[in-house]
Amino acid sequence: MVLTKLLESIPFFWDFSPEERQLFANNDSFFTTYTNGETIITEGQTDDGLLILVSGEVNVTTNAFPDKILTTLETGAIIGELSFLTKRPRTANIIAKGDVTSFQIDGKSSETLPAELQKKVQVQLIEILVKRLEKASQDLARQKEINQTLVGALRTKIVGPEG
Numbered sequence: 001m002v003l004t005k006l007l008e009s010i011p012f013f014w015d016f017s018p019e020e021r022q023l024f025a026n027n028d029s030f031f032t033t034y035t036n037g038e039t040i041i042t043e044g045q046t047d048d049g050l051l052i053l054v055s056g057e058v059n060v061t062t063n064a065f066p067d068k069i070l071t072t073l074e075t076g077a078i079i080g081e082l083s084f085l086t087k088r089p090r091t092a093n094i095i096a097k098g099d100v101t102s103f104q105i106d107g108k109s110s111e112t113l114p115a116e117l118q119k120k121v122q123v124q125l126i127e128i129l130v131k132r133l134e135k136a137s138q139d140l141a142r143q144k145e146i147n148q149t150l151v152g153a154l155r156t157k158i159v160g161p162e163g
């Protein structure tokens with residue numbers, strides 16, 4: 001019952017019916033818990049697991065800067081979608097910040113789901129990736145405008161207003 005309520009609160013699961021969320025919640029193999037400081041994902045791993053934070057927070061680091069926290073992800077965050085969809089190696093380390101519960105599914109366990117649920121999971125991931133791509137495109141366009149403004153200001157300062 002507690003897991004069902006948690007899944008209801010996470011946007012990834014909103015398009016799933018109550019019965020579908022219950023199917024996930026009733027299968028303990030989809031849920032893993034971690035303690036503070038425990039490594040959940042290691043950069044370079046080649047597994048194809050998808051994680052959704054059901055409760056707790058995680059820190060993201062890279063091997064290049066292991067002591068620098070790049071970001072902290074909170075409940076509802078989707079982690080590992082590219083590895084799940086494309087089988088590419090992990091690009092960051094994910095470390096539990098306090099107690100964490102995650103919903104985890106990989107290629108093999110997803111094959112045990114009914115075809116309709118497999119498709120829903122993939123559609124949700126595609127939607128997430130499309131939204132991220134749209135945001136990245138908008139951010140890039142904004143950055144381009146900022147760069148052009150800065151170049152114009154520098155040109156004016158170096159060359160002068162008439163130059």
